[in-house]
Amino acid sequence: MVALALVLVLLAVSIGLGVYLFRKQAAQRRELEKQAAELEKQAAELAWRKFLLPHNTDPAPAAAQMGLPWGCGRPSLTGHARGFLTSLVTLLLLQLGSAQLTVVGPGHPVTATMGQDVVLPCHLSPQRDARTLDVRWIRKKFSETVHHYHDGQDLYGEQMGAYAGRTELVRDGLSAGSLDLRITGLRPSDDGQYVCTVEDADAYAEAIVELEVAATGTDPHLSLGGYEAGGVRVLCRSAGWYPLPQLLWRDAHGQHLPSVSQTHSQDQEGLFEIEGAVIVTGSVEGPLSCVVRNSRIQQERESSLHIAAPFFHNAQPWMVALALVLVLLAVSIGLGVYLYRKQVRKDTRMAEQAAELAWRKFLLPHNTVKVTLDPDTAHPRLVVSQDNSSVRCGSERQKVPDTPERFDLWCCVLGREEFREGRHCWLVEVEGEQLKDSWWAVGVASASVETKGWITRSPEGGIWAVQYKKGQLRSLTSPPTDLPLSPVPTRIWVCLDCIHGQVSFINADNGVEIFTFTAASFNGESIRPWFLMERQGIELCLRDSTPQTLSPAPGGSCPSPDTPASPLLGPAGPAQE
DSSP: OHHHHHHHHHHHHHHHHHHHHHHHHHHHHHHHHHHHHHHHHHHHHHHHHHHHSOTTSOHHHHHHHHTOSSOTTOHHHHHHHHHHHHHHHHHHHHHHHHTOOOEEOOSSOEEEETTSOEEEOOEESSOOOOTTSEEEEEETTTTEEEEEEETTEEEOTTBOGGGTTTEEEOOTTGGGTBOOEEEOSOOGGGOEEEEEEEEETTEEEEEEEEEEEEBOOOOOEEEEEEEETTEEEEEEEEEEEBSOOEEEEEOTTSOEEOOSEEEEEEOTTSOEEEEEEEEEOTTOOSOEEEEEEETTTTEEEEEEEOOOGGGSTTSOHHHHHHHHHHHHHHHHHHHHHHHHHHHHHHHHHHHHHHHHHHIIIIIGGGGBOOOOBOGGGSOTTEEEOTTSSEEEEOSSOOOOOOOTTSOSSSOEEEBSOOBOSSEEEEEEEEEESOOTTOEEEEEEEETTOOOSSOOOOSGGGTEEEEEEETTEEEEOOSSOEEOOOSSOOSEEEEEEETTTTEEEEEETTTOOEEEEEOSOOOTTOOEEEEEEEOSSSEEEEEEOOSTTOOSOOTTOSSOOOSSOOOSSEETTEEOOO
C-alpha cells in the first residue's frame, strides 16, 4: 500500500511538472512573438525616419532627437546595431512562421460508388514532414472522430463505431505532408463532410473535405395499376439507389410525361426505393419508358412497357370483358392440361409400380438361383465353409496359393456362378453376435474386377453393392448414398436383371426395396456375386433359395430360417409396401 501511494504521488508530481513546463514554454513562445513584432515595428519606423533624413545633415543631432540608444556620431556602431536588429527580427519571424500550419483540401467534392474504397485527399502547404504531428479526421455533422493518428501511431479509442476496421491513414505520403485518409467498403451513411485537422504544440489547422457516395439501383419494374381518369395507371418501382434519384416518364418520341404521384422510402442501409405513377391514355403511341437517374454520377436505368389498345379505359366495355374472358380461358386450359399430365404421370408411375410388384411377386421365385462361394478368390483372412455356402473373417492369414484371381488387400470373395443374361436372385443372411460393430457388403461384380491392391468399390470399378459400416447402411455409388433404414436388414435379396441392366436389393423380411442400381453398364461381361467382410464376429450365409428348397445347404454354419423367404413374403406374412 505504501509503495502504491508513493507511485501515485510521483505520478501526480510528474503530471503537474509536465503541465507547468508546457505552459511555461507556451508563455515564452508568446512573449518571443510579441518581442519580434515590437522589434519589427521599431525597425520599420527606423527605416522610415532614415529615409526622411537629409543626406548632408549631421546624423548625431537627428539621432539625439529620435532618442536612439546609441551615439549616431559613430557611423560604424550604428551599422552593426542595425545589422544585429535585422538578424534578430528575421530569426524571430522564422520561428514564428515555423509554428504556423496550413492544411489544404481538394477544393471539390470527392465522389465514389457504394461498396468501393475511397481516398480523401488532404495535405500540408508548404510541404512538411507530418509523421510526428497529431492528425485527426472528424465527421463535421457529428463532431466525432473518424480516424486519429498521433506521433506515428493510429489511435482507435475515440473512433466512431461505424468506421471500425474501415479507415487507414495513407502512410506513403506522410513524410511529404500528405494526410490522405482511406475508407473501405463505402456505405450511404459515409456521405457528408469531413474535417482534416492537424496539430503541433500550440499550432492548429484544418480543412473541409466533402465525400459524395453514390449507388445505382435495380432496373425499373413496370406494372399496371388499373383504370383511372380515362386511362390506365402505370406504376414504376426501383430500389437500391443513393442519393434519392429522379424518376422520369417518356413516350416513344422521347417526350416527358408528368407523374401523377411519386413516393420514396429508405431501407436500413440507407438506400432509397422510389415509386412513381403515370396515367396513360389511348393517345400515347408506342412503348412507355420509365427512367430512374442518379444525377450525382450521371447513371440511369430504363425499362419499357407496351400497352395494347384493348386495355385502355376508352375501349368498348365488351372488348375489355372479352379480353378478360380469353385470359381466364387460357389460364383454365393451361391448368387443365397441367393437371391432366400430372394425373397421367401418376397413373403411369402406379402402373409401373404395380408391374414391378407383380414381377417381384410372381417372377422372382422362378428366377432364384443357388449361389456358392469360390474359395480360389477369397482373401487369405477369409474362412470359407466346406460346402462354400458361408464365409467369416479369421484372425490370421491362411497359407493359400496367391492365384491371379485371389483378393490380396481387401477381404473379398466372389461367387462361382457367372451370369450374362436373364434375371437371377439369391438370398444372403448376416449372422453373428457383433452385428452392430460389423463391416460387410453384398452385391455383384464384373468378371474382370480388380483383385490385387486397392479396388474401387463403385460401378466405376465394376462393383454394384450395398455396404454396412459403423452403424450406417449405404449404397456404394460414387459418392456413396446413405440409406436411412431402421432396423438395418440382415436378410437381403440380391436381384440381378441382365436384360434391363439393374441390380436391386430387397429386405427379405418385409419385401421393401432397399436400393436399385438402374442403367448399370455391364459392357457384355459376365457378372458374379461379390461379398466383403472386414471384421470378425459375423458370418455371411448363402441360402439355397431355389423353388425346390429355401433351407441352407447341408453343413452350412448358419441356422435355417423359420419359414421360407421371398422378396415380398417374409416370415410374418405378406409384404408391406
